[in-house]
Amino acid sequence: MTHQDRTEVRSMINDVLMGWHSDTVSREVLTNIALDKIEKHLGKINDKVSEHEKIININLPHNVSLCPQVVTIKKLEENMITGKALKMYIFAGFGIMGTLFSVGFIIYQIVIK
Numbered sequence: 001m002t003h004q005d006r007t008e009v010r011s012m013i014n015d016v017l018m019g020w021h022s023d024t025v026s027r028e029v030l031t032n033i034a035l036d037k038i039e040k041h042l043g044k045i046n047d048k049v050s051e052h053e054k055i056i057n058i059n060l061p062h063n064v065s066l067c068p069q070v071v072t073i074k075k076l077e078e079n080m081i082t083g084k085a086l087k088m089y090i091f092a093g094f095g096i097m098g099t100l101f102s103v104g105f106i107i108y109q110i111v112i113k
Helices: 003-059 070-112
Strands: none
């Protein structure tokens, strides 16, 4: 390989690498531009969200006592409490009946034997 051939090869490699470098740089620039657009758009959305949050905080109650459905909520709570009490009463009744039946059966077995 002559000196001129080496120079040509080096020149071609240099041109290829420079093209790759410029391509990479241009992609980075385009990516940064797109990210800036996304960031601006998110900023606008976040501003709108905070505006809506302020409106919600001003107009809506944050306490059950201020809710227009207080009576319905209390009725539902009472129904839940009475339902639980009824279930516990039924389970306790079955437990007591089972215990009495077992004791009666044991006494019956003792008396028979």
